[in-house]
Amino acid sequence: MTHHDPQDLRIDGHLVPVVTAQTVVVGTGSAGYCAADRLVQAGHDDVVMVADKIGAGASRNAGSDKQTYYKLTLSGGDDDSVREMAQTLYSGGAMDGDNALAEAALSARGFLHLVDLGVPFPQNRYGEFIGYKTDHDPRRRATSVGPYTSRTMVEKLEAKVQRDGTRVFDECRVVDVVTVPDPDGGPGARRVAGLLVLRTDVPHDGAASPWLLFRCTNLVYATGGPAGMYATRVFPNGQWGASGAAYRAGVHGKNLTEWQFGLASTKPRWNVSGTYMQVVPRFVSTDADGGDEREFLTEAVPDYGRLLSLVFLKGYQWPFDIRKALDGSSLIDLLVYRETVLRGRRVFLDFRRNPVQDAFDPSALSPEAYAYLEKADVLFGTPVQRLRRMNEPAYQFYLDKNPYVDLEKDMLEVDVCAQHNNGGLVVDAWWQSNVTGFYPVGEAGGAHGVYRPGGAALNSGQVGATRAAQHVAAHGTTPPLDDAAFAAAAGPVLGAALDLTARATGRAAAGVPDNTGDLLREVQVLMSAKAGPVRSAESIHEALVQVHAWLRDYDDLVTADAGSRRAVNRTFLVRDILTSAYVYLSAMADYVAHGGRSRGSVLYTDAAGSLPHVGHGPDAATELDLPEIFRFTLDGGALDEEVQETAWLAPGETAPDGAWAPVVPRDGDDPAGTPVFRWRPRRPLPEDDDFFENVWREFREHGNVL
Incomplete structure (x- = not known):
């Protein structure tokens, strides 16, 4: 070597x-x-x-x-x-x-x-x-x-x-x-x-x-x-x-x-799947300062047994799945999203107390949840007692983190996170x-x-x-x-990097404050707010306009102190994130323009769609009193046989062929570059080729790396 x-x-x-x-x-x-x-x-x-x-x-x-x-x-x-x-x-x-x-x-x-x-x-x-x-x-x-x-x-x-x-x-x-x-x-x-x-x-x-x-x-x-x-x-x-x-x-x-999005603790960052949900913790929200505590799930799910059962199901239905949002466990994710993003509140899991009432009543659980918890011998006590009986390492995990959380004493802050x-x-x-x-x-x-x-x-x-x-x-x-x-080959690439660095550090030397940290936070907050698990054509467009402006003007916008390795590093990190965000937002806009609807781990707002329902039985058709951005229509597999591909065109570059098109008609050479798209049939599962003598002969003569 x-x-x-x-x-x-x-x-x-x-x-x-x-x-x-x-x-x-x-x-x-x-x-x-x-x-x-x-x-x-x-x-x-x-x-x-x-x-x-x-x-x-x-x-x-x-x-x-x-x-x-x-x-x-x-x-x-x-x-x-x-x-x-x-x-x-x-x-x-x-x-x-x-x-x-x-x-x-x-x-x-x-x-x-x-x-x-x-x-x-x-x-x-x-x-x-x-x-x-x-x-x-x-x-x-x-x-x-x-x-x-x-x-x-x-x-x-x-x-x-x-x-x-x-x-x-x-x-x-x-x-x-x-x-x-x-x-x-x-x-x-x-x-x-x-x-x-x-x-x-x-x-x-x-x-x-x-x-x-x-x-x-x-x-x-x-x-x-x-x-x-x-x-x-x-x-x-x-x-x-x-x-x-x-x-x-x-x-x-x-x-x-x-x-893919799902519920996770934010400090420290960790998926709260599996046992954390199966022991049925209490969900509470507070104002920004930790006051005005509310058990908010009951606003949409007043039935005690159904609320417990939906929380339990999040254990092994952990990712946000739009198919389970109408009347299933992913309603929990939407209710958390409403608290944190739409209401500006903080959400916590409380393992110290049971949901709704002090005494845990397992008889109200669905048969599936009851059978599971009965087999685990935890039809008793508080959520943390059930957790420690079922999975002691899951309790110890948060004690070993920085910052550590003792689930017997502290509430655990969570949100619906990109995963x-x-x-x-x-x-x-x-x-x-x-x-x-x-x-x-x-x-x-x-x-x-x-x-x-x-x-x-x-x-x-x-x-x-x-x-x-x-x-x-x-x-x-x-x-x-x-x-x-x-x-x-490397000269133009190196030259562009040197030029960007000289511009950014030159502005800092002239007294303009370093803004690399601010730009990083702003693009991240924008993407979570406008292009996270809940999106609309309007929110995607708003984010796309802003990210395009940042990227277009980046060479004349970013400022970094030459004496700070972190600032110069972030100059290129932020550019990379802005490039990715611009491409991804453009892909989201193209998806909507192609007729794409809610699927996977994303809700695309549709004014002609439905809001989540109260539950099963006679109330199943009754829509919950939720914000209109939660109104959606399922994709239903309509685009399962297609794949969206994206290409980035630098200024002056032409599309690979006529099948590629931008979301918005191209007007000259955009200094930010132009993402273009095509939709193609997905490649099918290859047919079996399992006759031994034929495969062996081909492998002997040519190997299998073609």
Whole structure:
């Protein structure tokens, strides 16, 4: 393994350190480490890794009560098959069939690789890996090692990568991807040539260069979802994403509208799924100062037993699901949203007292909830007593956090938070994007559809990383550019970064206050308010106009103190977030214009739709007294067979072909760039090719990496 030490190269008069490697993996989460591990395993060891902060990221710092890994059934007598699992994934809508089949086919391989690395997934004494059902899962394919499943995966994969000797460059903010024309890819095609990063551990006004260039043939992009767009999010601090750089480089987007939202504590950030809901805590809201306490769920759900049962169901119907909002458990999410976003109040879970009345009356529960809690032997006491009986680690979890919360003494503040982006950067069957050599894996890649089984994201990250590594090892062997060609390709990218930095720091030197922190907060608050789990054509348009203005004027707007590494870092972070927000808002506007209605984890306001109902039985048709923005019409799977793709056009650039169109007719060369869209049929599930002799012959002669 080479050491990949930086070598200085003169680019447009600037001496810049350059690291040369065949492949660069960006991101040190479970998908990124898996890709690096699999590359070396495949004999492709000319690889380095890049991270903005090794200890940050969702894989290492996020989880839930029982964080799930989804894979093929590996226990018991339940029927299952690769094809059936693929069909389950595919049935979520708008998912490409080749991705679904690959995720099913490689799920056991990815899972058992983690087992061999030491992830302690539970198995019985005969070696069966026992499973359970998760959301959107007809089989018992789910498993878990507790709240930190993904963290354990990261730790074991990281140890393997360290043993391999792969070098990791930490404290690097992604600035831009360097590409060149791809003569083998048709008109306008591009291929990867490198990556420009800002070293956030190097002072900008010091002697050493804060810029670092990577010269490579392949980029495995494991940067996570663009979590920095939202203020109300359960993504951990330090998980920002870097999708904006990919869009500017010409990588397309896919299903960008499809986010997943759910109830989570805000300090600390954690999903309150599973046992936290099944023990039926009390929901209360207060004013901004913690006064005027109200048990607000009873306004919409006055029936005691139904209220308890809906809260219980949130345990394993945790994500906000618009199909369960009319008269089901996702009504809870809407009522919390009304308190926090529309009324400006704060919402808390109170585990110290029972809902509505002091004495818990389990006889009022639905049969499903009663049977579950009876089997758990917790038909008694207060929510925290039930929690400690059912799941003591769930209680201890908040005691170990900073800030810590003692659920026996304190209320837990919650909100409806952005949790995962099912869409992302476009991927093919090998997780390669439309830009040759660029492989988005993990949450950065848009492999999912509208719905997905709980835990499918962890499997998708391992499968995508494995498929990308296989393809790179087989096809990504072209040498990186020589010095002259690389300097020519990287020069404009470096020059633009230097110019933006000079403008931003020049304004600060002239006395204009640093505004990077303000811009970051403003875009996040705007996105949560206008483009979160509840959206309308009007709210999307309002946010789009504002984000477009920020991005259009960014070079003349952003101000950063040259003496502050954090401010210069945020100059590029905010630009990346604004780019992503502009693309995503444009995708939302295009979705509505295409006839899209409420689906997945999003409510799109529809004046001709319905408000949530009182409940079942004779009152089922009676609408609740709720704000009109909660009036919606279900999509009903109308667009399940279509995929929305997004392309970013830089000023002066033309669309790939006539099928692409902007949301608003293009008027000249917009300095902010122009997102354009097309809708295509999703790729079907591939037909079976399972005659052994034919597959064996093809595999012997050509391998399976095509």
